[in-house]
Amino acid sequence: xxxxxxxxxxxxxxxxxxxxxxxxRIIPARFMKCITFDGLGxxxxxxxxxxxxxxxxxxxxxxxxxxxxxxxxxxSNFGCGSSREHAPQALYRFGIxxxxxxxxxxxxxxxxxxxxxxxxxxxxxxxxxxxxxxxxDPAALLTLDLTEKKxxxxxxxxxxxxxxxxxxxxxxxxxxxxxxxxxxxxxVRTRAATLPYMAA
Amino acid sequence: MSQTLLDKVWAAHTxxxxxxxxxxxxxxxxxxxxxxxxxxxxxxxxLNLKVLYPSRTFATVDHIVPTDxxxxxxxxxxxxxxxxxxxxxxxxxxxxxxxxxxxxxxIVHIVGPxxxxxQPGTTIACGDSHTSTHGAFxxxxxxxxxxxxxxxxxxxxxALHKPKVRRINVNGKLSPxxxxxxxxxxxxxxxxxxxxxxxxxxxxxxxxxxxxxEERMTVCNMSIEGGARVGYVNPDxxxxxxxxxxxxxxxxxxxxxxxxxxxxxxxxxxxxYDDIVxxxxxxxxxxxxxxINPGQAxxxxxxxxxxxxxxxxDRSTAEEALAHMLLKSGNPIKGTKVDVAFLGSCTNGxxxxxxxxxxxxxxxxxxxxxxxxxxxxxxxxxxxxxSMGLAEIFREAGFEWRGAGxxxxxxxxxxxLVGEQLCASxxxxxxxxxxxxxxxxxxxxxxxxxxxxxxxxEISDARxxxxxx
Ligand code: SF4
Numbered sequence: 001x002x003x004x005x006x007x008x009x010x011x012x013x014x015x016x017x018x019x020x021x022x023x024x025r026i027i028p029a030r031f032m033k034c035i036t037f038d039g040l041g042x043x044x045x046x047x048x049x050x051x052x053x054x055x056x057x058x059x060x061x062x063x064x065x066x067x068x069x070x071x072x073x074x075x076s077n078f079g080c081g082s083s084r085e086h087a088p089q090a091l092y093r094f095g096i097x098x099x100x101x102x103x104x105x106x107x108x109x110x111x112x113x114x115x116x117x118x119x120x121x122x123x124x125x126x127x128x129x130x131x132x133x134x135x136x137d138p139a140a141l142l143t144l145d146l147t148e149k150k151x152x153x154x155x156x157x158x159x160x161x162x163x164x165x166x167x168x169x170x171x172x173x174x175x176x177x178x179x180x181x182x183x184x185x186x187x188v189r190t191r192a193a194t195l196p197y198m199a200a
Numbered sequence: 201m202s203q204t205l206l207d208k209v210w211a212a213h214t215x216x217x218x219x220x221x222x223x224x225x226x227x228x229x230x231x232x233x234x235x236x237x238x239x240x241x242x243x244x245x246x247l248n249l250k251v252l253y254p255s256r257t258f259a260t261v262d263h264i265v266p267t268d269x270x271x272x273x274x275x276x277x278x279x280x281x282x283x284x285x286x287x288x289x290x291x292x293x294x295x296x297x298x299x300x301x302x303x304x305x306x307i308v309h310i311v312g313p314x315x316x317x318x319q320p321g322t323t324i325a326c327g328d329s330h331t332s333t334h335g336a337f338x339x340x341x342x343x344x345x346x347x348x349x350x351x352x353x354x355x356x357x358x359a360l361h362k363p364k365v366r367r368i369n370v371n372g373k374l375s376p377x378x379x380x381x382x383x384x385x386x387x388x389x390x391x392x393x394x395x396x397x398x399x400x401x402x403x404x405x406x407x408x409x410x411x412x413x414e415e416r417m418t419v420c421n422m423s424i425e426g427g428a429r430v431g432y433v434n435p436d437x438x439x440x441x442x443x444x445x446x447x448x449x450x451x452x453x454x455x456x457x458x459x460x461x462x463x464x465x466x467x468x469x470x471x472x473y474d475d476i477v478x479x480x481x482x483x484x485x486x487x488x489x490x491x492i493n494p495g496q497a498x499x500x501x502x503x504x505x506x507x508x509x510x511x512x513x514d515r516s517t518a519e520e521a522l523a524h525m526l527l528k529s530g531n532p533i534k535g536t537k538v539d540v541a542f543l544g545s546c547t548n549g550x551x552x553x554x555x556x557x558x559x560x561x562x563x564x565x566x567x568x569x570x571x572x573x574x575x576x577x578x579x580x581x582x583x584x585x586x587s588m589g590l591a592e593i594f595r596e597a598g599f600e601w602r603g604a605g606x607x608x609x610x611x612x613x614x615x616x617l618v619g620e621q622l623c624a625s626x627x628x629x630x631x632x633x634x635x636x637x638x639x640x641x642x643x644x645x646x647x648x649x650x651x652x653x654x655x656x657x658e659i660s661d662a663r664x665x666x667x668x669x
Binding site: 018033034047103184 | 216220236239242278327328329347350354359424429633634
């Protein structure tokens, strides 16, 4: 399965502040009643957005200035909680193509990479600087460059890091493991035959 | 030698190293449920792939099943479509499905152990983050996303990087009224909700040696709440005793061979760990959460913290938590009014949890202002509890006795909080909106503390309510 090599993601940015933004927040469980992922986009951060509206405020994802943004910035431990792939799927279908945070929860990170949605780490200070730049110029274009390991906005560059295996998977177009796994099927059968509980 | 259980199980299940450096790891046992599997079967169909080892996948239905009116079709069309999809996916692919009429349905993490499917030295995956529960048997068990469910269905493997291992010792005897739930809430409080990132947690020490299998499950269940995707306890006589005679446990001569193998998978006495942390059981008191993640926890006699008392990096979350929970810094958590009491979930919906509570509530009554429900973790738990007379004790005390499922742990079925209701809950997550109402409030605690809250109508110290010394 030839997949696109993901070396760069360009687009406008949106900053959703907060640490430990968990998967229940990204997609509340009641919207997981579905047998396909289609249509999940509109439920991304549903309660947080509704809550902001009720308070007379505007959630960044509903802020007209950031409509169409494809790079999401947030705080630390982003995506903690459940294994639901519905969370990265909802963000992806909302239009997000890359996430920048101080750190990521492990299962969310893996799920996102498998969708070809890079999750990269940047310092909190830099994230807040970028957020300010976006705030003052929402039309500014961000370029996430995985080869150069930097995020560029206006004339400024910010260093990013990404786990080496995820980096490799994205830039070589092997972010979805299924093709590699299928190639090993014979070895799988051989290994399984050595395990008594699998033979039973 | 000097290997951990993780090292041994990993080596025994390694198929090969993938071009990107990840391990292609054989997953011996795959558990599926209705929420995270239908999309995976869809992907399989799109790719024209078949299930490679249908006999190594087991299905149940837990998240969306109603716990009161269980006749089909369900009143919720989407829930009904989900159970039907699982049924047809299992039938089409020859997968064992512990469906509602089988009497074996329940929360996936309760059904696996109960059926004897969960075994030491195995690898287990399930599209659910609390799969770490199965680690209580000395299995390496991962919560996975839907694309990985697809990978396991199609190849019985997934691409993984080997985690580091942190040994967590808890030594000594727990005080009366302090439970496994308090132990894990305490560990998460101390090590943080992301302290386990990149680690597997190996739990041990004399407290764990003395724990029953069900207590070990309660702890392993919440590993993911501390950021550790995998948590396990080395298998021992307690484990083997639990597994003996279960439907899928090895029988006869196979049993003896299996026990010998299982013993050999335990970590070596001189195993090398990437990190070691030690706790003293005597220092742990009944613990409750005050915030919106499981690490925001205090002992029942402590006060709700001020944001400036928590580490700087946690301050903004603390402020957000206080605002959501409508709690005031400096006030005792004890005495906070409770609207709902939920006893159940894959953390604490097992027979021993229900037995322990029933022992204390017998002859007492739920406070008038509280809606209290008991949701057994599986049909198996429910039927034993009923035959032991526990259901009757709960009903007489004013609890609703429900059918098995996840229920109010995440509010995907009709059991939900309403508005700003505060729920004393034996489940594992207190995230905003977790129990079905965006403004609902969850306070995590042990089952007996839930019962104490139900009876008194407020967050209470179970030791005082039940005179435990
Ligand atoms: S009981 Fe709760 S945590 Fe456990 S599997 Fe069900 S929803 Fe998940």
